Amino acid sequence: MDTPLDKLTEEFRRLPGIGVKTARKLAYYIVQQPASRVDEFVDAIRDAKANMHFCSVCFNLSSQDPCPICSDISRDRSTICVVETPQDVQAIERSGDYHGLYHVLHGALSPLDGVNVEDLRIRELLQRLGNTTVKEVILATDPDVEGEATALYLARLIKTAGIRVTRIARGLPMGGDIEYADEATLAGAVANRQEM
């Protein structure tokens, strides 16, 4: 018979990177916390789910629309850095050296996994480039097979429109993940971006 504790353990197991032992430990921890702490946890989940949405301009996750980055008039509007995920935006922001705008694709091209052009925010990126005067698009997709394919695809399209296209330097290890790159590597990769 599955107890409520077993069911909570199962829920934790469904989270990314959480194995069965960690899931069990978290479930036991939760039920032994004071009710007020559990309420805080649940409220934080509900609040984040209810209030974090995709920015209608750049598709980053934000509690505002447009997001604080798109709304920040001090940022360089002539440069757009294209990334795969909102986490990548956070990672590049933490690296501190980039002051342009972003565009979040929400994935990378991977036909074998059924991720095609229409599944990413590519149409919205092209519309944005058509409606605004952008001088440079920095392609900061992950340095793996899918990220490289996505960068090549976008570079071809965007250069056709006469816009400068650069790719962040492969200072990042191949097969790596931008989200987990250290800040110096990431700042260097942006600084050494190359013409495509």
Next chain:
Amino acid sequence: MDTPLDKLTEEFRRLPGIGVKTARKLAYYIVQQPASRVDEFVDAIRDAKANMHFCSVCFNLSSQDPCPICSDISRDRSTICVVETPQDVQAIERSGDYHGLYHVLHGALSPLDGVNVEDLRIRELLQRLGNTTVKEVILATDPDVEGEATALYLARLIKTAGIRVTRIARGLPMGGDIEYADEATLAGAVANRQEM
């Protein structure tokens, strides 16, 4: 400014064994799940917190009182295995060789950390031994400093009452944690328990 996403990340960080990168990953994962999945997660938390309580006999966590182990008439009521946590009960149950009852102390003696006799379910254990005919108490506290001290303390008290007291064999590595012992080691440790 802290966004709802930052606050959820903070909440995940407060869970045991969750570092900042994992916390961030989990928070992003949650807000990008469908609302129905987030509801399932929140409901599982609320349900576990609302329905898991301490058994009034053995102080194990259970959705019933007395718990299924205390209520199971096929179990050997002449033996009580004393453990530190509900997780330890689960671990010994998974090892499959023990068919007696349990008593969960909810910790181990650690005067330096402010955990004294009155902070554990020791009084309740002695009452239980006074009210029932128990022939053997197996001390299955962790094989670390606090667990050994707790076992020695309990052994002295319980032997005074004329009850046989055994300690699980230190087949478990010293400094280890019963909850994470593999099943064979744990089964062997119970089988090779020694007189104290």
